[in-house]
Amino acid sequence: MSDDSDNEKTHDPTQKRLDDAHERGDVAKSQEVNTWFLIGGATLVLSSFGSSIGSGLEAPMRNLIANSWMIRVDGAGLITLAKTLGAAVFSAMAMPMLFLVIAAVGGNLIQHRFVWSAEGLTPKFSKISPAAGFARIFGKQALANFLKGLFKLIALAAVMCAVLWPERFRLDAMVHFDPTVILGVTVALTLKVMGAVVAMLTAVAIADFIFQYRTWYEKQKMSLQEVKDEHKQSEGDPHIKGKIRQLRNQMMKKRMMAAVPKASVIITNPTHYAVALSYERGMTAPICVAKGVDAIALKIREVAGVHDIPIVENVPLARALYATTKIDEAIPTEHYHAVAEIIGYVMGLKRGLNGRRT
Template sequence: MADDIDDKTEDPTQKRLDDAHARGDVAKSQEVNTWFVISGGTLVLSTFSGSIGGGILSPMRNLIANCWMVHTDGAALLALGNSLGYAVLAAVGVPLLMLMLAAIAGNMIQHRLVWSAESLKPKFSKVSPGAGLKRIFGKQAAANFGKGLFKLIALGAVIMAVLWPERHRLESFLRFDPDAILAVTTGLTLHLMTAVVAMLAAVAIADYLFQYRQWYERQKMSLQEIKDEFKQSEGDPHIKGRIRQLRQQRMKKRMMAAVPRASVIITNPTHYSVALSYDRGMAAPVCVAKGVDTIALKIREVARAHDIPIVENVPLARALYATVDIDDEIPVEHYHAVAEIIGYVMGLKRGLSGRRD
C-alpha cells in the first residue's frame, strides 16, 4: 500500500478531478464555513440588533401590560401563541436568512455545487479499526489537534486583548442602569466579535490551503493510471491502429473495384496513379481511385487487365493526387489539361472502333 502511494507522483488529470467532484470528494475546510457564519453573525448583530430587540420587545411588552385581558381558553391561547410566533419570526427572519446564506457561501467559495450520494453509501473503512486508528493518530488528526490548540490560545489572547482594557468599566456595571449596560455590552460584543473574525480569517486561510494540499495529494496518479485513463478516453492505440488498417483495406478494395469503370488512368510512372471517370452529360470528370507506389502499381495492373487507357503526365498526376479526393470532381484549374487527355482517349477509342468496323 505504501508503494502504491509512493507511485502516485503525477499531477491529476482534469478527468480525475471531475470524477472526484462527482463523488463528492472536494477540498473543504470547516474553518472557512465557521468564519463565514461568525462573520455573518457579526454583521447581523451590528445591523439588526436594534430591530430584532424592538420587534420582540414590543409584543412582549404589550402582552405583560395587558396580561389581565388575555383569554386562557384553547382557541384564544393558540391565537396568542401564533401571533407571538409571527412577531418573533418577522424580527429574526431576515437575520436568519443572512446566516443561512453565509453558511452556503462558505461552501460555494471553496468548490462548485456538489450533488452526490457517495458519502451515504456504507463503507467498511468507516468501521475498520485500522482506519479508525489512522484517523485518530494520522496526519489529519495531528493537524486538527494543532489547529484546535492554536485557536484556543489565539482566542484567549484576543479576548484578553479586548476585555483587559475594559476591566475597570466592567466592574462598575453593577451600578449602571440596565438600558445603559445593554448599549455598552452590545458595542463591546461587536468589538470582540470583530477581533475574533480577524483572527479566524488567518486560521481559515491556513486551514483551507492545508486541506486543499491534502486533497490534491490524494488525487495524484501513477503513470499506469494515466495510461489506463488515456486508453479509456481515447481508445487503445493498438485497437485504433487495427481499425485504421481495416479502413484502409476496405478503401483499397473499393478503389480497385471502381478502376474498371474509369475512363483513363493518369500516371507518374514511378509513383502516382489517378483513375478518372467521365461520361457525356457529367459536369466534370470524377476521381474513382488514386494511390502511390504499390497502390499506384496495382491500379495500373487492373487498368491493363480491363483495357483502360493509361496516360503518362507527371505534373498532372501529382497535382490531381494532391488536390482531389476519391468520388469528387476534379478542380476547375485542371479542366483544360484533363479535357485534352480525355478527348485524346475518346479519339483513340473512336479510331479503334472504326478500324474494327
C-alpha cells in the first residue's frame, strides 16, 4: 500500500523538475494564443500599413501595364522583370511582414521563456505506437481540441453573420460600384470582421491557455519517490552527509585536542563549558584554540591537566567566549579586559613558580 502511494503523482513539481522540462522543450503552449497574436497582428498591419502597401505596389504595377509593350519576353528580360517586381513587393511588404514575425514570436514568448531543444526532433517509437495513437485520438486533449474547434466554428459563423448581415443590402449594390470604391468598402468590412474575430478569439485563447497550462502542470507532478530521489540528487544522500559530518567533527576534535597543550589558559564553567586560549607577548589578542561542552569540555580539561595548563573557573566568561568566539580566531573586543586579567594572573603565577624553583 505504501509503495503504491509513493508512486502516485500527487506532489507539485519542484523548480528543478520544471526547469528540466523546459530544457527538453516540454512547455505549456496554446496554439490559440499564437493564432490570436497572428490575426491581431494582421488586423493591425492591414489598418496601419494597408494604404502604404497599396501605394507601394500601385506605381510599379501602373508602370508595368503602361509599358507592357516594351517588356522583353526572352530569358534575360523576364529575369529583369521578376527582379523589379520582387524588389517592389519586398519594399512594400518588408515592414508588415516584420511586424507579423514579431507577433508570431511574441505569441510564444508571452507563454514561456525562450527554449531551444532538439529533443522534439529525436525519433521515438512511442509516437508510432498504436496504443499511443489511440490515446491521442480519443484522449482528453483530442476531446478538448474537438470542442474547441466546434466552438470556434460556431462563434466564427455567428461573428460573420453579426457583422455582415446589416451590410447585406450594400453588398448587393456593390456590383454597380466603381472598382476603387469597392476596394475601400472591402477593406473596411474586412477590418470590421477581423476585429470581431480577434475579440472572439480573446476568450478562446485565454480559456485554452489555462487548460493547456493545467494539463501540462498535471503532467509534471511528481510521486513521493521521485521527490525523494530528486532531493537525494540535489542535496546528497542524508546518510552520507551525516557520515561526512561525523568524520569532520572527529577531525576537528582531534585538531583541537592537539592544540590544547599550546594553550595559555583554560576558562571553564566549571564542568559544562571549556575554552582554551593561547596568548604570547606581541599578540594583539588571545586566540581560541579549542572549545567544547560536556564530554569535549571534560576532555579539554584532562589534556590541560596532563600538560599543566592552568584552569580558571569563570562561569559567565566561559559561556560568553564559547558563544561568541570561533576556533583559531581572536576573542571579541568586549572580552579583552576580563581575559587580560585572567592571563595576567596566570602569568604572575608562572613567574612565582619559576622564582621558587630557582
